[in-house]
Amino acid sequence: MEHPQEKNGRPRIGFYICHCGSNIASMIDVAEVQQYIAALPGVKVSRDYKYMCSDPGQEMIAQDIREHKLERLVVAACSPNLHEETFRKAAVKGGLNAFYFQMVNIREHAAWVHTDRRSATEKTKDLARAAVYRVHFHKALEKRQVPVSPEVLVVGGGIAGIHAALTLANAGKKVTLVEREATIGGHMAMFDKTFPTLDCAACILTPKMSAVKSHPNITLWTYSEVVQVEGYVGNYKVTVKRKPRYIKEDLCVGCMECIDACVFKEPKFSDKFNQGLGKRKPIYIDFPQATPKVVLIDPQTCIQFKTGKCKKTCVESCDREAIDFAQKEEMRELQVGAIVLATGFKTFDAKREPHYGYGRYPGVFTALEIERLVNASGPTAGEVVGRDGKHPRAVGIIHCVGSRDEKTNKWCSRVCCMYSLKLAHLIQEHSGAEVYNFYIDMRAPGKAYEEFYDKLLAEGVHFVRGRVAEVTDWAMTPEEEGRLVLRVEDTLAGFVRRIPVDMVVLSTGLEPQADAQAVRRCFNIGCGSEGFFQERHPKLAPVNTFTDGIFIAGACQAPKDIPDTVAQAGAAAAEALVLIDSGHVELEPNTSYVVEEECSGCKSCVPLCPYTAISFDGEKKKAMINEVLCKGCGVCVAACPSGSIRQNLFDDDEIFSEIEGVMAK
Amino acid sequence: MRYLYFPGCSLKGTGRAYEESLLAVFGALGVELQEIDDWNCCGATAYMSVDETKSYALAGRNLALAEREDLDVIAPCSACYLVLNKTQKGLAEHPELHRKVVKALKAGGLDYKGTVRVRHPLDVLVNDVGLDKIAALIKNPMKGHRFATYYGCQIVRPYATFDDQDDPMTMEKLLKAAGAECVSYPLKTRCCGGSLTGTLPEVGLRLAYILIKEAKKRGAEAIVTVCPLCQFNLDGTQGQIAKKYERVDLPIVYFTQILGLAMGISASELGLTRGIIPAQAVLAGR
Numbered sequence: 001m002e003h004p005q006e007k008n009g010r011p012r013i014g015f016y017i018c019h020c021g022s023n024i025a026s027m028i029d030v031a032e033v034q035q036y037i038a039a040l041p042g043v044k045v046s047r048d049y050k051y052m053c054s055d056p057g058q059e060m061i062a063q064d065i066r067e068h069k070l071e072r073l074v075v076a077a078c079s080p081n082l083h084e085e086t087f088r089k090a091a092v093k094g095g096l097n098a099f100y101f102q103m104v105n106i107r108e109h110a111a112w113v114h115t116d117r118r119s120a121t122e123k124t125k126d127l128a129r130a131a132v133y134r135v136h137f138h139k140a141l142e143k144r145q146v147p148v149s150p151e152v153l154v155v156g157g158g159i160a161g162i163h164a165a166l167t168l169a170n171a172g173k174k175v176t177l178v179e180r181e182a183t184i185g186g187h188m189a190m191f192d193k194t195f196p197t198l199d200c201a202a203c204i205l206t207p208k209m210s211a212v213k214s215h216p217n218i219t220l221w222t223y224s225e226v227v228q229v230e231g232y233v234g235n236y237k238v239t240v241k242r243k244p245r246y247i248k249e250d251l252c253v254g255c256m257e258c259i260d261a262c263v264f265k266e267p268k269f270s271d272k273f274n275q276g277l278g279k280r281k282p283i284y285i286d287f288p289q290a291t292p293k294v295v296l297i298d299p300q301t302c303i304q305f306k307t308g309k310c311k312k313t314c315v316e317s318c319d320r321e322a323i324d325f326a327q328k329e330e331m332r333e334l335q336v337g338a339i340v341l342a343t344g345f346k347t348f349d350a351k352r353e354p355h356y357g358y359g360r361y362p363g364v365f366t367a368l369e370i371e372r373l374v375n376a377s378g379p380t381a382g383e384v385v386g387r388d389g390k391h392p393r394a395v396g397i398i399h400c401v402g403s404r405d406e407k408t409n410k411w412c413s414r415v416c417c418m419y420s421l422k423l424a425h426l427i428q429e430h431s432g433a434e435v436y437n438f439y440i441d442m443r444a445p446g447k448a449y450e451e452f453y454d455k456l457l458a459e460g461v462h463f464v465r466g467r468v469a470e471v472t473d474w475a476m477t478p479e480e481e482g483r484l485v486l487r488v489e490d491t492l493a494g495f496v497r498r499i500p501v502d503m504v505v506l507s508t509g510l511e512p513q514a515d516a517q518a519v520r521r522c523f524n525i526g527c528g529s530e531g532f533f534q535e536r537h538p539k540l541a542p543v544n545t546f547t548d549g550i551f552i553a554g555a556c557q558a559p560k561d562i563p564d565t566v567a568q569a570g571a572a573a574a575e576a577l578v579l580i581d582s583g584h585v586e587l588e589p590n591t592s593y594v595v596e597e598e599c600s601g602c603k604s605c606v607p608l609c610p611y612t613a614i615s616f617d618g619e620k621k622k623a624m625i626n627e628v629l630c631k632g633c634g635v636c637v638a639a640c641p642s643g644s645i646r647q648n649l650f651d652d653d654e655i656f657s658e659i660e661g662v663m664a665k
Numbered sequence: 666m667r668y669l670y671f672p673g674c675s676l677k678g679t680g681r682a683y684e685e686s687l688l689a690v691f692g693a694l695g696v697e698l699q700e701i702d703d704w705n706c707c708g709a710t711a712y713m714s715v716d717e718t719k720s721y722a723l724a725g726r727n728l729a730l731a732e733r734e735d736l737d738v739i740a741p742c743s744a745c746y747l748v749l750n751k752t753q754k755g756l757a758e759h760p761e762l763h764r765k766v767v768k769a770l771k772a773g774g775l776d777y778k779g780t781v782r783v784r785h786p787l788d789v790l791v792n793d794v795g796l797d798k799i800a801a802l803i804k805n806p807m808k809g810h811r812f813a814t815y816y817g818c819q820i821v822r823p824y825a826t827f828d829d830q831d832d833p834m835t836m837e838k839l840l841k842a843a844g845a846e847c848v849s850y851p852l853k854t855r856c857c858g859g860s861l862t863g864t865l866p867e868v869g870l871r872l873a874y875i876l877i878k879e880a881k882k883r884g885a886e887a888i889v890t891v892c893p894l895c896q897f898n899l900d901g902t903q904g905q906i907a908k909k910y911e912r913v914d915l916p917i918v919y920f921t922q923i924l925g926l927a928m929g930i931s932a933s934e935l936g937l938t939r940g941i942i943p944a945q946a947v948l949a950g951r
Contacts, residue, residue: 354829354832355831357851360849360851470851472852473851474851474852474875
């Protein structure tokens with residue numbers, strides 16, 4: 001076998017193949033590969049070992065480098081995502097530059113994806129040979145060290161964002177919390193009680209909300225949205241749009257006299273915070289404990305904005321002259337080292353299951369609407385009353401609306417069984433109605449959750465196992481006349497039932513935010529197929545993303561309840577602290593560089609760079625690459641017409657010899 | 666505007682009024698319907714469960730005949746519409762089945778590539794002809810008439826090609842264009858009893874009864890349907906319903922009959938005298 005032209009002599013190579021217990025060895029004849037590679041020119045040492053990543057494995061490599069004067073290292077094992085760093089360290093320990101090393105992924109790329117041992121072994125030989133060919137041309141490279149900005153941005157002011165921001169601020173870090181609504185608090189602020197303890201959501205949440213507002217280390221920007229993120233780990237430049245609320249936030253004290261003084265004597269407009277069940281004026285505040293406690297004006301409904309001819313009684317009423325109709329949208333810039341995304345979820349649109357009659361029958365409600373109805377500070381002050389003003393005699397709660405369904409969302413939303421139990425308890429407590437739960441399985445896998453289910457059983461709430469076929473208003477008996485009828489197969493009793501009720505609650509599932517894709521692109525992170533943000537590893541890196549320095553917490557990652565959300569938010573804050581406190585980050589050296597004498601100055605590469613790392617030197621008439629900004633994507637390398645842009649670790653010699661290595665036999 | 670027309674057996678027999686009114690309305694709209702030459706039974710829903718491959722070949726022969734012309738096929742009968750669509754889809758998704766069916770067709774001098782589109786007249790009227798054109802031809806609007814729109818189970822399930830599966834609205838749009846009102850009728854895609862009316866009458870009758878009495882209760886003067894079997898079941902069982910439950914006496918008509926009336930076509934041309942339950946209420950005021 002002829003070896004390709006060697007430019008830098010014939011370095012001495014060490015080859016190591018790992019069994020990974022039986023992960024690799026059960027599908028690949030490791031010894032055969034080891035012997036095969038041993039015979040290749042330049043290979044001075046070839047070994048196999050049960051756990052190459054273990055201390056003895058690493059030590060063996062380091063010792064071989066010293067003893068056999070190895071100049072290049074190839075390890076065939078698992079994914080470089082897992083252990084590239086481990087073996088780079090082993091190389092360094094033996095006295096080699098970390099980049100004289102090449103890793104071959106024979107676990108995910110061969111052992112785990114094949115069922116035929118012979119072909120898997122042959123494929124492994126091909127892959128290993130390619131790495132041996134390639135590693136000849138590796139150059140000594142150094143990682144770049146870049147300082148980290150010590151500030152953190154938290155996006156989303158629900159319980160996840162609040163908890164993450166407070167944790168970071170308490171650790172002495174400067175935090176900016178950006179929330180797009182007018183108040184922080186998120187979904188949790190809408191709830192009356194929380195399961196399974198039934199403690200009041202406001203009582204446990206509002207102290208944290210005011211702690212955010214008053215914390216010297218936290219800058220709170222509500223009614224604001226992140227519009228652009230540039231830079232890289234440790235050094236993000238973030239542009240935030242601050243939407244006008246037409247109130248000077250620093251002057252308003254939330255006395256709400258302007259609301260009383262508004263020319264609209266009665267609230268008239270649908271109140272989003274109360275899910276449209278209540279009304280508000282054009283100048284309003286979401287709820288009395290809103291944080292910041294600052295009113296806002298909705299220009300869509302305010303007469304001054306619509307006609308310019310309002311008496312402006314609100315302005316007269318404000319001693320502090322906080323009302324400013326001329327307020328404009330503002331763009332602000334932030335420099336942060338890390339970002340915690342806690343953008344939350346949206347609830348499933350119940351109209352997508354038309355057979356449940358939401359929007360058609362006034363007696364059908366979503367669970368979030370019922371949260372507001374049973375809430376002491378909600379539109380009915382906690383009275384359970386239908387849109388027709390009547391008190392229901394019987395209420396049916398339908399689980400899994402928009403969850404565990406082939407036609408809509410396949411996933412279990414995790415919180416609905418528990419919040420349905422909570423709502424059943426509250427409805428019964430507030431109204432004395434008969435309450436029916438219609439469920440597929442009861443899922444109560446949390447601390448004291450199953451006990452809560454037991455409590456509900458003892459309270460006399462009815463449980464019918466079966467997915468409701470439809471909610472309808474056609475009656476078969478006088479008892480059903482004028483009511484809603486749930487048709488359901490009771491799978492425990494084994495027959496089809498018709499159950500008349502006066503109010504139906506749809507336990508809608510949790511979905512990614514409507515703009516999750518746009519947010520994902522803005523922050524350059526990934527999404528799973530269902531649209532929730534993708535964690536770096538489902539078990540071992542649950543708050544990290546594939547973009548360094550960007551962490552995720554709460555329901556933006558997957559549906560989860562408040563305890564899990566808070567735990568994850570704490571973890572995300574801790575990961576952000578680890579990054580910031582290290583003071584600097586190391587960047588991979590796989591950057592592009594321009595060979596100046598070959599660059600014709602055509603500028604083709606400049607607009608192509610997604611990271612704006614390329615500029616044009618007008619004097620020299622050459623392209624210049626900012627090594628710190630370059631992420632090593634290779635777009636400019638491929639695009640350069642004269643081939644004058646090269647990339648570390650992906651030089652032509654390296655790639656061509658690798659291809660040659662795969663093909664050689 | 667020209668289409669191939671697959672009447673199926675119903676429209677030549679019990680559903681004659683459907684064919685009469687359909688041809689009259691399409692004629693008035695200037696839409697040409699060319700009956701497929703030498704068409705055969707679609708196999709209906711029953712044959713699929715007897716021998717799938719043969720049933721595909723049987724229905725496939727109609728598709729093969731249609732493919733010789735470069736036109737969409739209109740299949741007004743719900744069963745035909747479903748079976749032809751299912752065959753079209755089945756052949757497209759299963760190459761082995763397609764091969765077998767083509768082999769059978771070749772024995773009869775035919776071939777089928779798979780290019781035919783099978784359409785429902787509701788779909789064609791609203792999406793091809795357009796409501797504006799239809800509204801322009803309404804001479805005698807059905808003012809003050811209230812109907813329950815009944816789609817039956819087959820035209821939106823399992824394939825919802827032109828309307829919502831649970832709450833289809835195409836017929837409402839047409840009837841509104843004809844000046845009529847539609848009552849809220851959440852039973853619009855429930856089963857009419859289908860063939861159970863013959864085989865298990867106690868089950869079939871109950872299903873038909875629920876549909877009729879609910880339509881009546883909601884203030885409809887007639888049920889408007891798109892399906893010959895639904896029309897037959899709901900119209901033909903009212904005598905038995907009267908014996909078992911209560912007297913209902915509700916006319917069951919085709920959407921094409923109402924549309925035709927509003928266009929000024931005579932009741933007899935539209936087959937409105939053929940129903941068992943007389944359609945006087947529908948004809949009131951004209």
